[in-house]
Amino acid sequence: MIQLTVNGKERQVDVVPDMPLLWVLRDELGITGPKYGCGIAQCGACTVTIDGLPVRSCQARIGLLEGAQVQTIEGMTTKPFRAVQQAWIEHQVPQCGYCQTGQIMQAAALLATTPNPTDDDINAAMAGNLCRCGTYARIRTAIHAAATQLSPTHSTES
Amino acid sequence: MSPTYSRREFLIGSAALAGGVAFGSYSLGVLATTPEPNNPLLTGLGPESATFNPWVKITPEGITLVTPHADVGQGVVAIQAALIAEEMDLELAQFDTDFGPPSPVYYNGGLVEEFAPFMATDLSPEAEAARAAALQWLKEQGMQMTGGSSTVPDSYTKLRVAGAVARETLKAAASKRTGIPVSELGTKAGAVLLPGGATIPYTALAAAAATLAPIEEVTLRDPSQWRLLGKTMQRLDVEAKCTGSLQFGIDLVMDGMVYAAVKLNPHKGAPMTGFNAGKAETMPGVQQIFPVTNGIAVVATNTWYAMKAAEAVECQWAEADYPSEQADHWAMVEATFTPDQADKIWRKDGDMEKALATAEVLEAEYRVPYAAHQPLEPLNAVALVRDDSVEVWTGHQIPQGVEQMAAALTGLQPEQATFYNQYSGGSFGHRLEFEHVRYAVEVANKMRGTPVKLTFSREEDFLQDFPRQIGMGRNRGAVKDGKIIAADFHIATTSAIRSMFGRMGMPSTDPDSQIPSGVWNMTYGIPNFRTTAYAVTGLSPTSSWRSVGAVTAGFIGESFIDELIHAAGQDPLQARIELCTVDYHRKVLEAVAKMADWDGPLGNGQGRGVAFVESFGVPVAEVIDVTATDKGIRIDKVWVAADVGGVLDPINFENQVQGGVVWGLGHAMNCELTYADGRVQQTNFHVHEGMRIHQCPPIEVMGLANGPKIRGIGEPPVPPAGPALANAIFAATGQRIREMPFNKFINFV
Numbered sequence: 054m055i056q057l058t059v060n061g062k063e064r065q066v067d068v069v070p071d072m073p074l075l076w077v078l079r080d081e082l083g084i085t086g087p088k089y090g091c092g093i094a095q096c097g098a099c100t101v102t103i104d105g106l107p108v109r110s111c112q113a114r115i116g117l118l119e120g121a122q123v124q125t126i127e128g129m130t131t132k133p134f135r136a137v138q139q140a141w142i143e144h145q146v147p148q149c150g151y152c153q154t155g156q157i158m159q160a161a162a163l164l165a166t167t168p169n170p171t172d173d174d175i176n177a178a179m180a181g182n183l184c185r186c187g188t189y190a191r192i193r194t195a196i197h198a199a200a201t202q203l204s205p206t207h208s209t210e211s
Numbered sequence: 212m213s214p215t216y217s218r219r220e221f222l223i224g225s226a227a228l229a230g231g232v233a234f235g236s237y238s239l240g241v242l243a244t245t246p247e248p249n250n251p252l253l254t255g256l257g258p259e260s261a262t263f264n265p266w267v268k269i270t271p272e273g274i275t276l277v278t279p280h281a282d283v284g285q286g287v288v289a290i291q292a293a294l295i296a297e298e299m300d301l302e303l304a305q306f307d308t309d310f311g312p313p314s315p316v317y318y319n320g321g322l323v324e325e326f327a328p329f330m331a332t333d334l335s336p337e338a339e340a341a342r343a344a345a346l347q348w349l350k351e352q353g354m355q356m357t358g359g360s361s362t363v364p365d366s367y368t369k370l371r372v373a374g375a376v377a378r379e380t381l382k383a384a385a386s387k388r389t390g391i392p393v394s395e396l397g398t399k400a401g402a403v404l405l406p407g408g409a410t411i412p413y414t415a416l417a418a419a420a421a422t423l424a425p426i427e428e429v430t431l432r433d434p435s436q437w438r439l440l441g442k443t444m445q446r447l448d449v450e451a452k453c454t455g456s457l458q459f460g461i462d463l464v465m466d467g468m469v470y471a472a473v474k475l476n477p478h479k480g481a482p483m484t485g486f487n488a489g490k491a492e493t494m495p496g497v498q499q500i501f502p503v504t505n506g507i508a509v510v511a512t513n514t515w516y517a518m519k520a521a522e523a524v525e526c527q528w529a530e531a532d533y534p535s536e537q538a539d540h541w542a543m544v545e546a547t548f549t550p551d552q553a554d555k556i557w558r559k560d561g562d563m564e565k566a567l568a569t570a571e572v573l574e575a576e577y578r579v580p581y582a583a584h585q586p587l588e589p590l591n592a593v594a595l596v597r598d599d600s601v602e603v604w605t606g607h608q609i610p611q612g613v614e615q616m617a618a619a620l621t622g623l624q625p626e627q628a629t630f631y632n633q634y635s636g637g638s639f640g641h642r643l644e645f646e647h648v649r650y651a652v653e654v655a656n657k658m659r660g661t662p663v664k665l666t667f668s669r670e671e672d673f674l675q676d677f678p679r680q681i682g683m684g685r686n687r688g689a690v691k692d693g694k695i696i697a698a699d700f701h702i703a704t705t706s707a708i709r710s711m712f713g714r715m716g717m718p719s720t721d722p723d724s725q726i727p728s729g730v731w732n733m734t735y736g737i738p739n740f741r742t743t744a745y746a747v748t749g750l751s752p753t754s755s756w757r758s759v760g761a762v763t764a765g766f767i768g769e770s771f772i773d774e775l776i777h778a779a780g781q782d783p784l785q786a787r788i789e790l791c792t793v794d795y796h797r798k799v800l801e802a803v804a805k806m807a808d809w810d811g812p813l814g815n816g817q818g819r820g821v822a823f824v825e826s827f828g829v830p831v832a833e834v835i836d837v838t839a840t841d842k843g844i845r846i847d848k849v850w851v852a853a854d855v856g857g858v859l860d861p862i863n864f865e866n867q868v869q870g871g872v873v874w875g876l877g878h879a880m881n882c883e884l885t886y887a888d889g890r891v892q893q894t895n896f897h898v899h900e901g902m903r904i905h906q907c908p909p910i911e912v913m914g915l916a917n918g919p920k921i922r923g924i925g926e927p928p929v930p931p932a933g934p935a936l937a938n939a940i941f942a943a944t945g946q947r948i949r950e951m952p953f954n955k956f957i958n959f960v
């Protein structure tokens with residue numbers, strides 16, 4: 054039995070220790086915001102935070118997460134997250150949307166550490182998040198918009 | 212040019228079924244036996260509720276708009292709903308949407324263009340008559356299908372009429388209740404408006420409206436009065452997709468559900484000759500392991516347990532009936548260029564042999580490899596089989612096909628099968644195929660009474676993907692006195708359309724117009740112009756891949772036109788403008804020239820290229836700027852002009868065009884599927900990623916409205932992207948790349 058906190062709630066799961074957090078969230082706990090895209094850290098669709106840091110949940114083994122604090126998109130409340138999510142909606146970033154929960158989690162993590170990202174910063178931070186629909190232009194615009202909302206002096210020039 | 216076609220060829224959809232499928236005169240059993248489909252929303256309708264047609268339902272609790280075209284990310288739920296809401300005077304927040312039950316009443320009339328073997332620019336009475344006949348035939352077939360960028364053409368008038376009928380019938384109900392003449396009533400924000408400003412909500416009129424015959428004589432609003440269409444709209448599904456609350460097929464959960472994974476013969480289509488479950492039987496969570504068609508399935512208590520156990524099962528596979536090594540695939544394409552193997556000569560203007568004899572001949576060979584679909588949501592489906600019913604929940608573009616397959620696999624009748632369509636995390640043609648349906652139903656049929664969710668691992672999805680056609684072009688051309696006098700295209704690819712037909716039990720040998728798509732319909736006034744298509748057989752099964760034939764032929768055609776223009780010493784964009792014979796096509800080229808401020812070569816290691824391809828009736832011109840840096844080619848900017856005859860949803864239009872360009876560029880630069888040992892070598896995104904954000908340039912988009920018909924934009928931006936980039940690389944470096952993916956020949960930043 055492994056105990057962890059997911060979106061502020063204590064949860065217990067009885068699975069083998071090498072099961073990835075992604076599948077624990079999706080199939081054992083019914084939390085489906087994190088998506089399965091590749092299973093090998095190549096797409097970012099499964100991104101969650103563990104103890105505040107963005108992580109590919111398909112790579113995080115549940116056995117190492119005893120007592121961890123996990124946040125999925127369903128439980129995120131940080132200021133950068135809210136700004137990013139709002140910008141995503143306003144700029145209508147999603148097409149199919151399947152990658153977007155992961156994109157938003159990753160972008161929120163970027164703004165938490167880099168409040169004034171350049172296009173190069175955005176490219177570096179977001180390169181692990183694949184979007185097969187090709188929404189990258191809007192992702193860039195939305196991240197700049199969120200950054201501006203958080204710090205009005207943010208420049209969108211890179 | 213006067214195209215010739217046999218009746219049979221016409222009926223079987225020789226002309227292209229793009230992003231789609233033709234069902235031809237083989238029609239699937241039950242579909243053809245329902246000549247007068249009525250309104251499926253009448254089933255189970257409560258006494259206080261009304262439905263005026265198959266798209267609108269009103270109950271005392273609320274309004275539901277049915278959006279039968281599948282939403283695979285292209286945003287068609289929102290646009291279908293907006294077309295109805297525009298005429299009904301509904302605000303976007305005032306209704307729910309539903310994919311509706313599969314029904315012949317939702318037949319896709321937008322496919323006519325792909326069925327009539329005429330160029331889209333041909334509006335002659337003969338061509339229009341063929342389209343009218345095709346429409347009648349589609350209606351009789353009752354095929355509900357999403358594909359071929361046809362949702363908007365299909366829905367544009369039909370759904371506005373549906374909304375207007377609802378509006379007028381609700382007004383009649385209000386008139387009956389209040390005694391006020393209909394002529395004095397208006398509608399606004401989901402309510403009938405009485406003189407003096409009082410309102411009656413539609414929901415309060417549902418019961419009264421249900422007693423009236425729908426008012427079918429309606430006048431559609433003039434576009435100048437539109438509140439929603441053509442304006443910035445908030446797409447309905449965007450918010451739910453940003454909170455994680457939107458439920459995709461893969462997210463469904465049912466009481467008592469078990470989870471399944473499959474391991475299938477990677478030699479596609481060949482059987483399994485034996486298997487040994489061995490230690491997989493005792494792995495955690497495993498409930499059952501059993502054989503299915505061409506492989507095994509594992510049922511477990513969660514998806515990960517099922518996938519892990521499936522990996523551990525040892526299987527013996529029979530060989531496929533296509534060559535096991537990639538070099539032999541190419542050899543078979545090469546061997547197809549013989550006159551007796553021509554699928555069809557699609558166009559023959561002037562006297563080619565004479566023209567080529569009078570000038571120096573330019574020759575060039577082009578190659579386009581297999582590529583995978585791989586939408587980010589892998590194939591998955593939930594199925595529940597009982598002794599008297601089979602139900603399937605998944606994202607699919609051919610709803611009736613799902614029901615037919617489910618019935619066939621379980622031995623039940625088609626009317627005992629029910630399909631519930633779901634939002635899909637992409638398709639690009641993948642969800643026109645049936646593998647997820649087949650295996651979910653096969654597994655559920657062995658566990659009657661228990662709902663089963665089957666999820667393909669990414670690796671399994673890659674291995675079982677029926678890829679984009681493989682193909683080559685052998686082009687000849689001639690230039691004289693600074694003018695192109697001849698262009699002779701020979702294009703050989705596998706027939707994705709015929710391959711799909713075959714899998715659906717409908718083999719066809721009729722010409723596939725997707726093979727030359729983007730070339731035979733060029734609107735350049737080149738006096739000697741010929742397009743010959745060859746269908747390569749005996750290779751990997753292939754399937755419709757976003758923009759289907761035009762991505763291959765468009766690259767072969769527009770790269771070679773560029774070579775001829777350079778040989779003639781002309782400016783690539785100016786020359787195309789001068790060659791173009793169709794007004795609204797030329798305007799697209801002129802628009803992109805203006806957007807990009809085209810003014811000849813850039814110099815300084817920079818290059819700019821242009822390509823112009825019409826597919827699905829939509830002329831699209833793209834200009835790309837690149838810089839040759841010491842780390843490789845960097846794409847600086849893309850400009851796109853496209854004419855869909857009127858843009859209905861500007862934000863989504865821009866998003867689709869940008870996405871199409873990214874799709875076209877990413878795969879042209881970085882992706883191929885290759886066979887070794889009979890199976891594809893690329894099984895996850897690290898070796899087939901398309902494009903990532905750091906390679907994505909700014910993409911500026913303009914939609915024009917000079918074309919004579921309303922068209923769809925999902926696919927047409929794809930084909931020009933590859934050749935525009937190759938032409939830009941040539942302008943920057945002098946290196947002419949004639950094969951995808953380009954990264955085999957040049958580095959990208």
Ligand code: FES
Pocket residue numbers: 088089090091092093094095096097098099100109110111112
């Ligand atoms: S599923 Fe975890 S990175 Fe793709």
Ligand code: FES
Pocket residue numbers: 147148149150151152153183184185186187188284587636637
């Ligand atoms: S929106 Fe479809 S994968 Fe990103």
